[in-house]
Structures are given as structure tokens and as C-alpha cells.
Amino acid sequence: MENQSDNYTTLSLMTKSSSTNYYKDADRLLLAVDCIIFGFDKDSLKLLLFQRKVAPFQEEWSLIGSFVKKEESVTKAAERVLKTHTGLTNIFMEELGHYGAVDRDPGDRVISMAHYALMRLQEEDKQIAEEYKAQWFEFDKLPDLVLDHQQMVQDALEKLRRKARYRPIGFELLPEKFTIPQLRLLYEVIYQRDLDRRNFRKKILSMNVLEKLEEKDKTSSRKGAFLYRFIPAKYEEMVEKGVDFVI
Amino acid sequence: MENQSDNYTTLSLMTKSSSTNYYKDADRLLLAVDCIIFGFDKDSLKLLLFQRKVAPFQEEWSLIGSFVKKEESVTKAAERVLKTHTGLTNIFMEELGHYGAVDRDPGDRVISMAHYALMRLQEEDKQIAEEYKAQWFEFDKLPDLVLDHQQMVQDALEKLRRKARYRPIGFELLPEKFTIPQLRLLYEVIYQRDLDRRNFRKKILSMNVLEKLEEKDKTSSRKGAFLYRFIPAKYEEMVEKGVDFVI
DNA sequence: GAAATAAAGCGTAAAAAATACGCTTATTAT
């Protein structure tokens, strides 16, 4: 399926379009995807990193990434990267933007399409990461990263903040069932500021996108807090009505 | 400066990184930039298109675009495209996103980095466009476009709307001096809905980012309306103070 | 040159949303 040839001309002859040979004068470049993977674990934001396997900068900390192959879409490449390093699919992932400076990678001219993803973290995920030689870092204690990955991480956090304000992506970072205080804590971590306990509850409940369950979670308080579930259909309904989701 | 070789191996040997030959197994792809250029002319939104010069789809209507060259950044490529087709530089331009489906271009595997740009339109610009074989179309009377360009245009309009709501990019579409009613009309065109004359004025003036001039513009009413100028420094001040720009 | 016209511009009131914060409730540790 994947073509391992490193000779472009040969490869070109093997594709359907080569016969007409349009665009033959254009430069051919290396295109990569890099993924900024956010994880949320109880009360802190984490980032998935791994030690680069190839030179240059071998063994240094890096975002997970790969080159885009000729026969896969950029999106598919990003999904492949995620699967390769976490074993997971069906994770919320979105384009962040391109990083295309000529000299961003001393190894060669490489343009990277950065993507960011959100996932809920549980013990099993940490073990899985280790299996795949990746590691979760506290967001505010990151090591130095290769190339322009530091910049990507910073841009991704900004995008996450902006996006989370107007779209219900925060739920991607929580387990299916969560309490209102947990949800609030998540937003406090993302925005790095306190949110009023009572007003936050009022606001989120007034949007009518949560279903209250009978169970309580008692791991973080004596009284315990009721569990809720996010109902995507109700969110759609809300959008239809023209009401905004704003936190 | 530009390398015209279509043989990757040869080209590779000529670059600084080829000696170490990192990444030699990765596929090399064609990367393009396409630009969605919005123009605003008195009271209507327009889009710049041109007739494609190369096969396939030669002579059909297309966004302006080009392949990214090995020795230029993606951003520089987008600026080059704009300059080539309008003669203009220093135009507000921003990344829209990538279009990377494997079969999006039957000519070859091409990934496109779409960018959108905003510009004020005056008579001279229309003539310039003609010189460059480009043409301004009313936004709601666009011809069929090649490839996935229709999708790009639709996505760009959505991004423009979202962005214009929270960032002062609307000013990019107006002449340096403009009246409040003109500014309102622009937003009405972008959002396709009426905005209350009096409330709009109140809101925009309360932000304190405009400087009132002594001159009046009398082209669109008997009474005439005072001209204003957008002061970027005041906008920065506003951002510093933590006040939001929201229309 | 007076009257009619039309958009620009100003102001005020009502409605809705955001914020601040006191008080009650449920549970557990002592």
C-alpha cells in the first residue's frame, strides 16, 4: 500500500496522472504532520511528547509526527500519527495551521501541518503511552522541544482557549460522566483563572445540553456531586435555535 | 534563485542538507497555495477569480494560486501569488487551512494551503485586475469553480464572518477614511442581516478605536456623514485593558 | 425661499445577561 521508493520519478510513473504529466516543473517538497495532544487528568492539563527517533535531534523531546505519504490525505496522516503513538482512534482532532518557514528543519525543507487533539486521560492511557514510548508531561513543566514545536504548542493552547469559549470541545477532555465541579475545574485550567462556582453552574445548566444522572461522584467531596452527561443532540438543537454556546 | 529542475534527486544533491540525507525515504509532494481574495466596493462583497492557465481545466474559473517553491516559505508563496495577480503587497492575508484529499486534483497529488485576503476596492483596482487577467465577481454571482475551490470560498466566508466578529479586520475592506454608515453597511454585507443604525454607532464609538475627522462624506446622503479613521494603536490599548472587540 | 424629504446622529427606557455573594444541604471525619 505504502510506496517506499525514494525516487520521485519512478513513483510518478506509477500513478494514474503521470501519463499526462501536468505540473512537471513544480518543486516537490516534504510535508509532515505534527500533533499537539492535550490530555486532562483529574485536575491538570497534560501534553503528549515522545523522543524523536530520527536524526537530526535524535532522542530529543518532540511532538508526535510523521511525513504525509503520497497516497493518504493530510487528515489521514494525522490520524495515523495519533494511532501509532497512542493506539487510539476517534479522538477530537482539528487543524491548527501550517509551519512553513524554509529553514525550520535543518534536516531538509519540510512543511508541517500542525493538528491539535483533545483526550481524557485515565491510568490506562498513561500505560499505553509508555508502551508506545510516549510520555505525558504536565503542561507547565514541559521540556525543551525540537524545531519550532514550542511555538506550535503555544499556538495550540491559544487556539484551544479561543475554541473552548465558543464550542463545546471541553467535553472531549472529560470522561463520559462528569460532575459540574469537574467541568468547571477543566475550564479553570484551560483559562488559568477562577470561575465562580455558582455562576458557572447556572450558565452551563441554562444551556440545556447536559443530562443529569442519578449517580453521584464522591471522590472529591464529602457531599458528593451529581454526574452529568453531555448530549450532543441538545447542543445541535441549541445551535439551530440560534443560541450561542459561550463560557 | 528558483530551481527549475524536475528531478528531485538532482535538486536534493544541490541543497545543504543532502549530504547527510535525512528523511530520504519520505514521499515528496506538490504543495500549492490558493488565495480567496475578498474585495468590498461601496456596498457589495466581491471575489477575485481568474481563468486557469494550465491543464487540466484550462480556461475555467479558479482562485488565484501557485505551487510553493523549494526556497520560499508558504507565506511568501501566498504573497507572491497575490502580487502576481493584483500587483499588490501589504494586504491583510491569513491562513484558512489545508485541502489535502488525495484525489482533489486529477492533475496530480497536490495539497493546497488556502489563504484568504481582504482588500478595499476602487476603480483602479478593477483595471489592475484586468491587466492581470483576473476579474472581480459579485460574491453572490460566482461562476462554477475548478477543483474544490467552491468549498474553499465557502469556508473562507465562514472564517471571515467569525473573525470579523471579534477582530477589527473589517477596516481592511474600507478606504482609510470611512463613515460609520459605510462601516455598518460592510458588516451588514458580511453577516447578511440588518444592524440597528443607532446601536451600531453607539457600540463602535464606545470602543474608542476610531478618530473622528472634520470632513464629511456627502456621496450617500444629503446631510452627509462624518469621516472616521481606524487607529490601530487604540485597538491595541483596548486589548491591553482586556476589553473585547465584539460586533 | 419655504416646505418636504431623507439619512445622520442623539438619547432614553426596557430587556437580557453577567457578576457578586449569602445561605442551605448532604455527607463524612472526629
Place this chain on the structure above:
DNA sequence: ATAATAAGCGTATTTTTTACGCTTTATTTC
């Protein structure tokens, strides 16, 4: 049984948004 603690509820206050009447300034028409 009581103290402690976070969850949850309610109410008052402030701020923002929306609706819309009225005045002003210049032009066109008669």
C-alpha cells in the same frame, strides 16, 4: 452529636444589548 467542607440554590446588583422615538443637517422640489 458536632464540626467541617464542598455542592447546590437563590437573590440582588451591575453591565450589556436591544428597541425605538426624536432632533439635526443638508438637499431637492415647488
